[in-house]
Amino acid sequence: MVNEEIMKSLAVKTESKIVLLVADGIGDLPSENNKTVLEKAFIPNLDKLASKSACGLTDPISYGITPGSGPAHLSLFGYDPIKYQIGRGVLEALGIGMELTSDDLACRGNFATMDKEGIIIDRRAGRIATELNEKICRIMQDKISQIRGAEIIIRPGMEHRFVVVFRGKGLEEGLSDADPQVVGQKLKYTEPLRPEADEAAKIINEFIDKAIEVLREQSPANAVLLRGFAKHPALPTMGELFKLSPAAIATYPMYKGLAKLVGMEILEAGETIEKEFKTLKENYQKYDFFYLHIKKTDSYGEDGNFKKKVEIIEEVDKYIPELLILKPDVLVVTGDHSTPAILKGHSWHPNPFMLFSKYIRVDEVKQFNERECVKGGLGRFSAVDVLPLMLANALKLRKFGA
Amino acid sequence: MVNEEIMKSLAVKTESKIVLLVADGIGDLPSENNKTVLEKAFIPNLDKLASKSACGLTDPISYGITPGSGPAHLSLFGYDPIKYQIGRGVLEALGIGMELTSDDLACRGNFATMDKEGIIIDRRAGRIATELNEKICRIMQDKISQIRGAEIIIRPGMEHRFVVVFRGKGLEEGLSDADPQVVGQKLKYTEPLRPEADEAAKIINEFIDKAIEVLREQSPANAVLLRGFAKHPALPTMGELFKLSPAAIATYPMYKGLAKLVGMEILEAGETIEKEFKTLKENYQKYDFFYLHIKKTDSYGEDGNFKKKVEIIEEVDKYIPELLILKPDVLVVTGDHSTPAILKGHSWHPNPFMLFSKYIRVDEVKQFNERECVKGGLGRFSAVDVLPLMLANALKLRKFGA
Numbered sequence: 001m002v003n004e005e006i007m008k009s010l011a012v013k014t015e016s017k018i019v020l021l022v023a024d025g026i027g028d029l030p031s032e033n034n035k036t037v038l039e040k041a042f043i044p045n046l047d048k049l050a051s052k053s054a055c056g057l058t059d060p061i062s063y064g065i066t067p068g069s070g071p072a073h074l075s076l077f078g079y080d081p082i083k084y085q086i087g088r089g090v091l092e093a094l095g096i097g098m099e100l101t102s103d104d105l106a107c108r109g110n111f112a113t114m115d116k117e118g119i120i121i122d123r124r125a126g127r128i129a130t131e132l133n134e135k136i137c138r139i140m141q142d143k144i145s146q147i148r149g150a151e152i153i154i155r156p157g158m159e160h161r162f163v164v165v166f167r168g169k170g171l172e173e174g175l176s177d178a179d180p181q182v183v184g185q186k187l188k189y190t191e192p193l194r195p196e197a198d199e200a201a202k203i204i205n206e207f208i209d210k211a212i213e214v215l216r217e218q219s220p221a222n223a224v225l226l227r228g229f230a231k232h233p234a235l236p237t238m239g240e241l242f243k244l245s246p247a248a249i250a251t252y253p254m255y256k257g258l259a260k261l262v263g264m265e266i267l268e269a270g271e272t273i274e275k276e277f278k279t280l281k282e283n284y285q286k287y288d289f290f291y292l293h294i295k296k297t298d299s300y301g302e303d304g305n306f307k308k309k310v311e312i313i314e315e316v317d318k319y320i321p322e323l324l325i326l327k328p329d330v331l332v333v334t335g336d337h338s339t340p341a342i343l344k345g346h347s348w349h350p351n352p353f354m355l356f357s358k359y360i361r362v363d364e365v366k367q368f369n370e371r372e373c374v375k376g377g378l379g380r381f382s383a384v385d386v387l388p389l390m391l392a393n394a395l396k397l398r399k400f401g402a
Numbered sequence: 403m404v405n406e407e408i409m410k411s412l413a414v415k416t417e418s419k420i421v422l423l424v425a426d427g428i429g430d431l432p433s434e435n436n437k438t439v440l441e442k443a444f445i446p447n448l449d450k451l452a453s454k455s456a457c458g459l460t461d462p463i464s465y466g467i468t469p470g471s472g473p474a475h476l477s478l479f480g481y482d483p484i485k486y487q488i489g490r491g492v493l494e495a496l497g498i499g500m501e502l503t504s505d506d507l508a509c510r511g512n513f514a515t516m517d518k519e520g521i522i523i524d525r526r527a528g529r530i531a532t533e534l535n536e537k538i539c540r541i542m543q544d545k546i547s548q549i550r551g552a553e554i555i556i557r558p559g560m561e562h563r564f565v566v567v568f569r570g571k572g573l574e575e576g577l578s579d580a581d582p583q584v585v586g587q588k589l590k591y592t593e594p595l596r597p598e599a600d601e602a603a604k605i606i607n608e609f610i611d612k613a614i615e616v617l618r619e620q621s622p623a624n625a626v627l628l629r630g631f632a633k634h635p636a637l638p639t640m641g642e643l644f645k646l647s648p649a650a651i652a653t654y655p656m657y658k659g660l661a662k663l664v665g666m667e668i669l670e671a672g673e674t675i676e677k678e679f680k681t682l683k684e685n686y687q688k689y690d691f692f693y694l695h696i697k698k699t700d701s702y703g704e705d706g707n708f709k710k711k712v713e714i715i716e717e718v719d720k721y722i723p724e725l726l727i728l729k730p731d732v733l734v735v736t737g738d739h740s741t742p743a744i745l746k747g748h749s750w751h752p753n754p755f756m757l758f759s760k761y762i763r764v765d766e767v768k769q770f771n772e773r774e775c776v777k778g779g780l781g782r783f784s785a786v787d788v789l790p791l792m793l794a795n796a797l798k799l800r801k802f803g804a
Contacts, residue, residue: 029761029762029763030763030764036763057779057781061404061802062403062404062787062790063403063780063783063784063787063790063791063794064787064789064790064791064792064793064794064795064799065404065412065790065794065799065802066794066799066800066801066802067801067802067803068801068802068803068804069803069804070803070804071802071803072803081802081803082404082405082408085803086803088804091803091804092804340761342761343761345801346801347761347794348791348794348799349763370763370779371763371765371766371779374765374766374777374778374779374781375777379781379782380780380781380782380783
């Protein structure tokens with residue numbers, strides 16, 4: 001991608017509409033009968049669309065690099081994922097649906113078990129039940145609401161995990177983890193790695209002391225380990241960079257959070273794929289860019305559940321005709337990264353990609369899957385080029401130079 | 403490739419094993435019956451491997467750029483060849499098998515002929531015989547062993563060429579060539595191009611004066627021209643960057659030297675292809691990364707000897723089954739650059755490439771050659787991405803971001 005300044009100077013506001021449909025982790029490796037999920041699935045509508053589209057394969061970061069959801073999505077949204085690295089704490093907060101502001105410093109927490117000498121003997125407090133976690137977080141929140149002028153916001157996650165947000169002016173990142181990482185060592189405090197983080201370190205360490213005080217009677221959850229301290233990053237919005245009015249349709253908090261980071265409007269999209277497509281239809285007149293996110297292709301990939309991953313993409317396929325009725329000027333269908341069922345996790349393999357618009361060179365790809373996309377006219381390219389390509393096909397980019 | 407800091411943070415040590423088989427200069431241009439060397443050769447084992455691999459084409463540097471062996475190999479080893487430029491003097495020293503240390507400043511030398519007025523009248527001293535070169539180098543070495551505290555090491559090359567290494571603390575590069583480049587001009591001294599190189603310049607110029615003194619009776623080899631002054635570069639090792647324990651199996655000094663520069667262990671590999679594969683087998687348990695280098699595909703390419711280049715790759719093909727018996731987790735077969743027989747030299751054409759592992763999307767390539775690899779699922783990519791890709795397929799890379 002050309003740099004942000006050039007993109008800014010080329011982008012123009014127009015009436016044309018772009019839909020980016022992301023089937024999370026859709027890319028797969030051959031497994032059942034040597035087929036991938038896309039090859040196995042009955043997806044006549046996606047296949048038909050592929051035969052009328054320009055296809056290819058995209059790399060979220062670069063060859064061999066397996067991305068997390070954060071960097072993989074930033075790439076697709078047109079942001080350099082190396083330049084804009086979002087800290088763990090922020091992603092975790094977004095993941096449980098917290099709303100962050102530019103004054104926030106967030107971190108991930110574990111409840112842990114500490115013995116009488118202050119030695120950590122279980123970094124996960126025996127993986128306490130989520131209900132107990134919720135109760136303990138409420139108790140902590142009641143007792144600890146403010147430290148040195150900063151607001152403290154505590155939210156439970158699953159089992160032993162929680163998130164703390166320190167909200168206040170001048171709280172900077174650059175802090176070591178307050179986590180010994182191994183059992184058999186003492187509880188650890190954070191240390192500022194640069195002078196700007198001094199005040200934040202004081203607040204965090206005071207929080208740790210107060211938390212231990214509150215948790216005294218809560219064994220096994222009688223200590224906290226905090227890590228991944230990160231400030232809410234100030235990203236330029238998609239409006240500023242690309243002159244878009246973008247909206248996000250997603251069911252999971254993490255993706256809503258990521259979309260919000262780049263300035264998308266978050267639409268109420270329920271919990272089903274049906275409701276997501278309905279949301280698109282209902283809001284189609286109000287925005288010029290739609291990010292529609294399908295989560296469960298990834299979830300079932302992570303579970304190693306090939307069959308269910310197939311079912312999800314078959315369900316998505318059913319909604320393609322009504323999406324096409326909206327006549328988007330540009331429609332892209334792709335993944336953010338691959339989640340092969342046989343790997344039960346994200347992988348480094350490129351994403352199948354297709355772009356449908358009036359101004360493409362249709363290629364020889366007749367089916368939407370990994371092997372067919374190899375033959376695509378778009379070749380193999382960086383996911384960070386997807387956004388410029390969509391803008392171009394929507395006639396939203398001026399000529400560069402004269 | 404992502405930057406070195408990120409690679410460092412993602413790489414993990416595992417038991418899995420990687421073999422990188424480099425047939426030097428294997429890439430070719432169609433000549434005999436419009437076939438390239440790989441198309442002409444009978445290579446059933448490599449073809450069979452291609453049909454089970456992910457294939458593609460790699461560019462050592464970038465489109466149109468013909469690389470020397472140094473940058474082409476650095477790329478394959480995962481080092482940015484633009485960032486790490488190794489000076490000619492160092493490559494020349496490595497090429498004749500000299501062992502360099504971090505205190506060394508090396509240069510290439512020519513014996514030349516100077517007339518009574520000090521004018522250079524032959525820059526190659528009539529291309530004196532290598533035996534005479536060796537004799538003269540011994541005489542020089544006897545008379546000149548130290549200057550201003552620096553050790554002087556002189557080694558003969560072929561014909562009129564030799565190498566001088568200046569070994570001492572604080573000898574820095576940044577020196578002009580002590581070579582008029584054309585005949586009819588006076589013998590030239592080096593000049594420091596930056597203050598740090600002042601001391602080195604004094605030593606080098608004193609060396610030139612002493613050499614002329616020693617060579618007074620050795621006409622036509624009565625002068626020395628020195629160029630390509632370069633310090634032994636301190637590259638991070640493959641162990642530091644990628645957490646590998648790498649070993650090199652090569653028959654030519656230059657490649658052993660390059661491998662040593664990036665921290666590989668150099669295995670005793672004899673002089674034949676048979677012995678090289680035997681060395682791999684014997685040492686297979688001791689390392690987790692093997693670089694196996696076949697030199698003669700390049701040598702015969704440089705000679706324009708199409709037939710012999712075919713024979714060499716056919717010989718390599720015979721050893722593929724016993725390599726596969728070792729069950730490497732990742733096996734890559736490729737070249738470092740192309741050396742088309744009709745060009746009699748290195749060229750800018752991309753390298754045929756195949757990667758075999760458990761976690762690939764097998765593509766439609768059925769034969770290992772330039773034209774087939776165009777259809778490969780890996781597409782056309784930078785050689786500097788080969789190492790990350792091998793690490794990923796060996797499950798030696800963590801996820802980037804969350």
